[in-house]
Amino acid sequence: MKSFKQATVLSLLATSSPLHYCNGFSANNQRRPKKDFSAQIVEEVVVKSVTPQVQNTLSKSSTEKQRRQPRNQRQKSISQRDPIISLNMNLDYLAKSGQRDAHIRAEEMLQRIEALHEDGYYEKSPDVCSYNSVINAYAHGKVNGASGHARRLMKRMEEKGIKPNHITWNTLLRCVLKEVKDERNQSASEKKVKEAEEIISKMEDLEFANTISYNTIISILSKSKLPDAAESCEVWLNRMIERFAKTGDEKIQPDTCSFNSVIHAYANNPRISAGAPQRAKMAEKLINRMETLFQSGDNDQVKPDVVSYSAVINAYAKAAEFDKDCATKAMDILKRMEEMYEGGDKDIKPNKRTYTSVINAFARTGEAEAADNLLTKMKEYHALGDISLKPDTICYSSVIDGYARIGGEEAAFRAEELLHEMENLYNQGDIDVKPNTRTYRSAITALGKSRTPRAAEKAEQILEEMEYISSFGAKDLAPNTICYNAVIDAYARGRSIGKAYRAQLLLEKMLEESEKGNISIRPDTITFNSVINAAARSFGNSEVRREAYLIGLGAFKKIHEYEHCKPSSITYVLFLNVLKNLVEEGDARDNMAERTYQLSSSLGLNNHKVREQVKKTCSPLVAERILNSKL
Numbered sequence: 069m070k071s072f073k074q075a076t077v078l079s080l081l082a083t084s085s086p087l088h089y090c091n092g093f094s095a096n097n098q099r100r101p102k103k104d105f106s107a108q109i110v111e112e113v114v115v116k117s118v119t120p121q122v123q124n125t126l127s128k129s130s131t132e133k134q135r136r137q138p139r140n141q142r143q144k145s146i147s148q149r150d151p152i153i154s155l156n157m158n159l160d161y162l163a164k165s166g167q168r169d170a171h172i173r174a175e176e177m178l179q180r181i182e183a184l185h186e187d188g189y190y191e192k193s194p195d196v197c198s199y200n201s202v203i204n205a206y207a208h209g210k211v212n213g214a215s216g217h218a219r220r221l222m223k224r225m226e227e228k229g230i231k232p233n234h235i236t237w238n239t240l241l242r243c244v245l246k247e248v249k250d251e252r253n254q255s256a257s258e259k260k261v262k263e264a265e266e267i268i269s270k271m272e273d274l275e276f277a278n279t280i281s282y283n284t285i286i287s288i289l290s291k292s293k294l295p296d297a298a299e300s301c302e303v304w305l306n307r308m309i310e311r312f313a314k315t316g317d318e319k320i321q322p323d324t325c326s327f328n329s330v331i332h333a334y335a336n337n338p339r340i341s342a343g344a345p346q347r348a349k350m351a352e353k354l355i356n357r358m359e360t361l362f363q364s365g366d367n368d369q370v371k372p373d374v375v376s377y378s379a380v381i382n383a384y385a386k387a388a389e390f391d392k393d394c395a396t397k398a399m400d401i402l403k404r405m406e407e408m409y410e411g412g413d414k415d416i417k418p419n420k421r422t423y424t425s426v427i428n429a430f431a432r433t434g435e436a437e438a439a440d441n442l443l444t445k446m447k448e449y450h451a452l453g454d455i456s457l458k459p460d461t462i463c464y465s466s467v468i469d470g471y472a473r474i475g476g477e478e479a480a481f482r483a484e485e486l487l488h489e490m491e492n493l494y495n496q497g498d499i500d501v502k503p504n505t506r507t508y509r510s511a512i513t514a515l516g517k518s519r520t521p522r523a524a525e526k527a528e529q530i531l532e533e534m535e536y537i538s539s540f541g542a543k544d545l546a547p548n549t550i551c552y553n554a555v556i557d558a559y560a561r562g563r564s565i566g567k568a569y570r571a572q573l574l575l576e577k578m579l580e581e582s583e584k585g586n587i588s589i590r591p592d593t594i595t596f597n598s599v600i601n602a603a604a605r606s607f608g609n610s611e612v613r614r615e616a617y618l619i620g621l622g623a624f625k626k627i628h629e630y631e632h633c634k635p636s637s638i639t640y641v642l643f644l645n646v647l648k649n650l651v652e653e654g655d656a657r658d659n660m661a662e663r664t665y666q667l668s669s670s671l672g673l674n675n676h677k678v679r680e681q682v683k684k685t686c687s688p689l690v691a692e693r694i695l696n697s698k699l
Contacts, residue, residue, distance in 0.1 A: 152192045155181050159201035163208055171209040171217070174202045199225050200235050207242040214243035215263070234276035241267055241284040249291050257292045261300075264288045278319040282308040283326050290333035298333035298347060302354075305330050312367075323369040327358050328376050335383035344387035345394055351383040352401075373415045377405050378422045385429035395429035399438070402426050419456060420446070424463050431470030436479060439470045460500045461507065464490050469510040475517030483514035484526075504544055508534055509551045516558025524562040524570070527555045548588045552578055553595050560602035568616035571602035575623065582632075593636050596627040604645040613650050620646040628667075637675045640668040644681040658690040665694055 155177065162174045178194055185193040203221050206214040218240045222232050244264045251257045268285050271277040282304060289301045308322050334351040337344075355376050361367040384398040402423070408416040423446055430439035443464065449457040468486050471479040487508075490501045512527040531547055538546035556574050559567040575591060582590035603620025606613060624643045627635050644664055651657040665682050668674045683691045 150192065151181070151190055152195060152198065155194065156197045156201060159198055159205070163201045163205035166208065168210055171202070171205040171211055174205040175221075178202050193228070196225070196230050196233055196236065199230060200233075200239055203236065203239045203243070207239055207246055214246050215240060218243045234271070234278060234281075237267065237271050237274075237276050238278075238280050238284065241281060241288070245284055245288045245291065248288050251292075254294065257294055261289060261292050261294065279308075279321055279323055279326070282320065282322070283329060286326060286329040286333075290329050290336070298330065298337050298350070301330040301333040302350075321369055322367065324358070324371060324373055324376065327354055327370055327372075328379060330354055331376060331379040331383070335379045335386065342390050344383075345391040348380070348383035348387045348394060348397070351380045352397075355380050371415065374405070374417060374419055374422065377401055377416065378419065378425065381422060381425045381429075385425040385432070388429040389432040392433045395426075395433045395435060395438075398426045398429040420458070420460070420463070423457065424466065427463060427466045427470075431466045431473065434470065434474045436467065436470030436474055436482075439467045440482070443467050458500065461490070461502055461504055464501055465504065465507040465510060468507060468514065472510040472513035472517065475514070477518050477520050480514045480518030480520060480523065483511050487511045505534070505546070505548060505551065508545070508547070509554055512551060512554040512558060516554055516561050519561055519563065521563060524555070524558040524564055524567070527558040528570070528574075531555050546588065549578070549590060549592055549595065552589055553592075553598055556595065556598040556602065560598055560605055565606075565608045565612055568599070568603040568606045568619040571599045572619045572623070575599050590632055591630070593627070593633045593639070596623050596630075596633070597636070597638050597642055599623040600639065600642040600646060604642055604649055606650070617646060617650040620650070635671070635673065637668065637673040637678055640664060640673060640678045641681045644678070644685045648681075648685040653687070658686045661685045662690070662694050 159174050159177060162170045162177075167173075178198055181190065181194055181198075184190050199221055203218045206217045206221075211217070222236060222240065225232055225236070241264060244260055244267070248257060248260045248264075251260060264285050268277055268281055271281055286301045286304050289297050289304065294300070305322065305326055308320060308326060311317070312321050331351045331354050334347045334354075337347055355372050358370045358372045358376065362371045381398045381401050384394040384401070388394040388398070402418060405416050405418045405422065409418065423442055427439045427442050430436070430442070443459055446457045446459045446463065450459070464486055468483045471483040471486075487503060490503045490507065493501045494503070508530055512530055515523045515527045515530075531551060534545050534547045534551065552574055556571045559571045559574075564570065575595060578589050578591045578595060600620045600623045603616045603623070606616030608616075620643065624635075624639070624646075627633065627639060644661055647657050647661055647664070651660065661682060665674060665678065668678050679695055682694055685691075686694065
């Protein structure tokens, strides 16, 4: 059986054959004699631009109509049909096509038909549906300032006596939603949110606001990445609920999508912090509220679905690293979903994303075995025929990451075992479990934390394998700075006598390659700290210890000269540890420790950990003098 490396390289070579090009011209594309301008426009806009899907629809409908008509009335050309219907069908297709220039072509088509109407060629002019489709093309297109174009078109509608309807205004909101998704600047996002709120307030005044309108404003807030986005989403949801309760108007009735958008806002809040567990609880309260409304009969449109429960699980998964109980909560909700599904509720069937979120939650809390058990469960379901639960790269990588977090010999063994399982499956043609950079990085970290004999050498071997495969074009497997740091850390934690030397070689390679332009492996603060740590943990005879000291000193000096990263307080703690472990007690060590502390003080990095390490490195009297001196 071919190794994963061989299989990957062979697959890359197999796809590197010359590309085949075909001539895009045919006899049918030859130029025709020039026609009258109006006739040419009719053919291009109404006939040629009719898409295959539209042609199929037209032919079916016309055939049915012909069956009901007298024979002498059956033969009618497309030019005798209503051209605005054809126009609107084509505009609608263009708007939803996803083509790069769809918005340009749609507006050009609209302008041509308007020109023909003004020239008297068409009795009817483009209507509100025509304009709505063009605005929708801007909402779906890859264009900057979509809402500005929408407003421009709405102004033109009013100038022509065409009144924008609720669809027009909702499409304008979708344009704003598109802009918010693409926006990275917080102040710009705030402006867009304010613009959206003004639009929906105007819609309420016009009595145009409906469920879609409120769902869109909630989505705009959810995607805005503002600190209080989730809370603002819930304010709008409550406003929607109150208006529906007051008026009983079904067109503003909240639905499952309304609640799901707010839940997603709590789950995807950009503030990954200690407040995450509380936001997860808020998300769960919303789903409990949905269950109450649906089961009581107050609102039959808010039945929670798999998206609802999965979003709450995702919220708890993200909060798990701050509160271990959140992983248990995520698992409880998954079990609840399984019970409801087994009870006959097919809308609640947990999917791959649901299981993956719970796996991630356990991985973050270091409960790797629980994550592994869920992976095994997915494999069993898949073996029984449920293809929707087939584990993929993300599932495997998350479990391996869980083992990397807890460390130990058994964890490293299981991480390697899962990695080999992925490689074997990929070699057999299962592309869904192809290991990626994260997979290898986690396996390297697991090996590094195991402290088993030759663990660091195994980690470096994986790194070299990644480099070899990526050299044949598999750029997704190219190792990055994090991967190199993990190998250096593996040497620092390991039992190799020459650990500092191996760490230094990796650092030199990173410096050399990054200077050539490969910035993906540019050393960072963690890199230098890991090399210094490898030196500090070195052991052996006096020659080995002296070499380790020089390596640690060299890395310490280099980080102060290097323009791409700066030392941290940990840098000084580690170098003081180098002095403690590798330099004999006496004046020389005390003097170097004092200069190190003074340097950390000048950079504002002399925190509690640095001061504690000074006490461990220097003699008591010298440490007291250094720490009490006014710098």
